């Protein structure tokens with residue numbers, strides 16, 4: 001757990017997720033635009049955090065909003081620097097006090113929809129802490145606040161909107177005195193010494209002059225009107241982006257490319273399980289609407305094992321030899337890959353259990369993706385990836401079994417693959433394991449966007465039918481639904497209900 005006490009920066013960098021994250025990529029699977037970034041600079045205690053929090057609060061109906069604080073990027077201090085800091089004699093207001101390179105890199109990652117790890121800094125111990133904070137999915141707003149947020153040109157290049165909070169210096173000093181004594185364990189003398197020696201000169205030399213880069217100057221007090229203007233501007237910008245995205249999606253109806261075989265079964269990346277009598281028998285039970293829940297679970301579990309076992313054949317193996325109990329040597333193979341499983345919740349559940357039966361101690365994670373009832377768009381509601389995927393260098397070496405029992409339109413699959421790629425997983429190391437795919441729709445969408453992803457399926461059904469679901473009592477609306485025909489119905493419901 002990260003410390004969330006005052007004086008520690010972990011509590012400042014947080015993502016607020018409200019209604020889920022809509023697609024941040026187009027039908028080709030590539031990101032359409034970058035996250036919208038707001039840079040907020042101003043003197044110490046001018047009200048930067050206050051402004052950032054008010055903006056985020058006003059925009060809370062938008063998904064995935066992050067406040068990123070420059071305070072997290074103070075450098076690690078050695079013993080000598082620490083002693084100076086505790087004596088209020090370390091200059092923490094000079095630009096060199098901030099690890100600007102790391103700040104820029106983290107912001108670049110977030111703006112490009114990649115995951116990142118933010119350092120944590122304690123104002124009480126004047127030190128960078130051992131913990132880092134994993135951040136991912138801030139697709140909409142990143143309000144970057146810090147005294148030097150507008151100083152570095154590389155940082156400025158990343159902002160879509162630049163704000164400077166202009167505050168009277170007496171007010172800043174009064175606020176700082178109160179805050180540093182209450183939250184950062186300082187004394188009146190200490191705060192004043194540091195202020196006169198470092199904070200004020202740094203403001204005059206470095207911070208104040210960056211106001212010229214701002215698109216908008218916000219007063220440090222009584223600033224709700226200015227904040228409202230900013231919020232309206234951001235809303236307009238984001239609405240425009242969303243409208244463009246919709247237009248692009250509607251233009252890109254899935255269609256077979258020239259030269260593609262009309263039958264999904266013959267596509268290079270699609271591995272269809274051999275249609276043996278036992279497999280067909282299992283399918284018959286699962287497709288039968290009169291099958292009891294107990295039988296459904298039993299046969300779904302059997303099918304999951306067969307699908308996962310087939311997926312195992314797509315992983316790399318190396319030669320191995322072992323001595324047998326007879327004293328002879330036997331040549332064989334051993335698995336040569338780090339593998340994890342990520343299921344699309346909750347229909348991926350039966351396959352997740354299958355992966356656990358086949359690969360002992362396999363790291364597992366989940367992605368909760370549901371469709372928006374009003375637009376039909378997929379929404380990423382929750383992501384809990386296994387630890388091996390949180391760091392890019394490890395993620396790039398890991399094979400991922402992505403698990404969902406059906407691929408219909410391919411919308412959830414596309415989103416899940418995008419999340420994995422954002423974390424650095426290699427496209428060719430993603431193997432989608434499923435019970436059933438539709439001949440139209442899903443595989444077509446996936447092959448077009450991510451041709452290296454392989455799909456292992458136990459069946460291909462011919463029809464993908466769209467229709468309207470049951471009436472929602474609360475909204476009075478019906479949700480657009482897709483079903484594979486003949487299909488197996490909603491496998492998650494039949495398995496878990």
Ligand SMILES: Nc1ncnc2c1ncn2[C@@H]1O[C@H](COP(=O)(O)OP(=O)(O)O)[C@@H](O)[C@H]1O
Pocket residue numbers: 042043044045046047048049050051145175179220221222223
């Ligand atoms: N517009 C405002 N109205 C009232 N109090 C404010 C306002 N802006 C900031 N403050 C108060 O001033 C103090 C310092 O503000 P903060 O936003 O933490 O400064 P900064 O992030 O610039 O260092 C906080 O206690 C905050 O609540």
Ligand SMILES: O=c1ccn([C@@H]2O[C@H](COP(=O)(O)O)[C@@H](O)[C@H]2O)c(=O)[nH]1
Pocket residue numbers: 043044045071074085092093122123125126127146147199
């Ligand atoms: O260990 C530290 C690190 C920084 N400071 C002071 O913090 C302010 C910047 O933070 P704001 O939230 O923008 O006020 C800067 O003026 C440093 O002097 C510190 O006191 N101790």
